[in-house]
Amino acid sequence: MAMVNEAGLTVGLDHISFEDVIRDAGVARSAVYRRWPYKDLFFSDLLKELAKGSSPVIGTGNQDALEAVKQTILDHLDWLKDPEQRRALAAEVLRKGALNEFETFYNSAEWRTYLALHTTFLSLPDGALRTEVQNTLAESERALNTRVAEAYERVTGLIGLRPRTGITFETLATLANATMRGLVVMAPANPRIATERVHADPFGAPEPADWSQPGLGLAAVVLTYLEPDPAPWDDARIAELRSLLESESWF
Template identity: 30%
Template sequence: MPGDLWDRVSGQLGQPESGEVRTRVLLRGTQYVEAVGLSLGINTELVEQLSREAGVTTKQFAQVWDSPEAFLADLFCELANQAQIDRADTQTLLTTWQYLGMRVDDLRSPEGRRSVLIDIIRTAAEYNFDVVTASSKWRTYAALSTTIMSWPEGEARERVLDALRASEVSFVETMESFYRNVLPTVGYRLKPVFHNDYQPFVVAAASVIEGLGIVRATVPALVEARFDLPILNRGAEATEEWSVASLSFMGVVDAFIEPDPEFVADEATSRLVGGIDVTPQDS
């Protein structure tokens, strides 16, 4: 249906409020980006298509956004806001905490605690890598983080950067809370040189996972390689499979954390039995 005919027919029906128009078109725009990917710009034809599919007229669109570029800035902000949900994969966090409850006996020896830590990293890092980097929202976030830097300086660019910063801060705070709960429970702590600031560790760990996600798009065979490594304290004959993501994540962990000399196993067990919730909460 041509745009002018659509406008005439729609004009005979009830008119949505501007807030509803904005919500409808942004939702349709988000769905469009998730389906076809992120583009650098937007034209009149695409505006008409998205408006039509959202059930609004181009006139109603113009009452909310004075230009396609203004809409694109709002859409990019919406995409940045949504990405934080996918980056802090709730299922990985919850599963890790539940897994610890099954390994309480191993927390009573240094060797057992190291084994628990390795098992968590080996499995959770790979699972998180697969889940997060396969997400359309994460792929959009990664593309947006690069795309926005090509925009000319101005109010629209700064708004999108602010949304990206807010998303990043939210993610870092969620993961910082998670690590502050989990690491002491398995007998580890942040190395003193980092002055109890977990955020550099969070950023480094996330960069490994997300960087490999970007590289996988071009050289999947390298990123998806597997290696059989000896199992701790089980002899050279006993091996287990490690992914590149897990090995890389473990390298970051060992760079930032160390065994806690003041660890008390009974206190850790009480924490696990108490079921402390370290998963992100819906706002």
């Protein structure tokens, strides 16, 4: 145990055969070995590629999730006139979206690999490869956080919310991502994270609803740092928002 705690659990690709990769790719062995004279060079490049998080599952937005956000706002436009119910509307968006996001992470082999690399890359030998993987992960995270921050900024702006003084959307996205990933990592050993529901009204909605743990966690983090903007909402502003949401270019 002392040796494991000192060295850490390791990341490895020993279960993947270089010869099987060549065969399945359908390319000439001579061409492969010209590019990677040693299989360790290939696996080093593979680790760096995995660290980019460039899989479509990781690197692109979820159009279904955006449609769900739009519909949730349209269903609760009457909440916008009350500043506190605007926060409740943000909570409702997160209540419905968080479980979908959690399941996307939890059920995706690509996401599992990407998250595993975050937690184990320090087990790589100290040197250029570990530094490159670390830097690539950092760059990937900046890109992912930027996309989440932009989504939060767009949606909160639509419903009249803003970050509290000193808080940026990038900070909000980083904390939200960390919360969701923590739940994803814990869920295999604690399945209740995925299945438990709590019938409650923790964020001031007119009626209680069924909340998942991912929904509660994400909404608690995000709403801590959001406040209503002072601009009032009237029927004309709500009608303008409805028209925007029903257009093709709302996001």
